[in-house]
Amino acid sequence: AVVSSQSTGSSGINAEYGNKDKIEKPPPSEVMDVSIDLTRRIIGPMGATVRDIQERTNTEIEIARRSTAVNGIVRLSITGDAKDAAAAKRIIQDILDEGDAPSLVMMIEERFCGLIIGGRGSKIRQLQDSTGTAIKIDKKSEAKDGKVQVVISGSESQCAAAQHEINAIIAESQDEL
Secondary structure, three states, X not given: OOOOOOOOOOOXXXXXOOOOOOOOOOOOOEEEEEEHHHHHHHHOHHHHHHHHHHXXXXXXXXXXXXXXXXXXXEEEEEEOOHHHXXXXXXXXXXXXXXXXXXXXXXXXXXXXXXHHHOHHHHHHHHHHHXXXXXXXXXXXXXXXXXXXXXXXXXXXXXXXXXXXXXXXXXXXXXXXX
């Protein structure tokens, strides 16, 4: 059996999937370069934010995979008629502008970092996905007086939800001691 190699191109999406009936997508009407740290804010909890934008603007929004990031930036493509795509771009830009400054800073004991980050970052990713925030935890080597800084970015309610979740993880671990 001969297996043909499949081209993945720079987008990381399989170009030759063997689906000849698939209709080729039109080129994106709008393209944005977005910091990888802010993509969660656009996607929102379980994809709710991006789905809402797509439904409200009658567009299709595609965010490149994290593995395609160059210098921490990924490509976001908006496909739809020009007016709708421009409206979607404005909404996305508003979301990005909303979080330019850190919304909430908290200090935690460095011994809790692992609990919040989780194995291979699974817990922090789940926290970010469920709350729609971006969470940055300083490295343990940057700790001051045994505490590290946690910066939570997002809307006020999203940040409060993330802070509540982090505090719950810490409280739960202290109950087990």
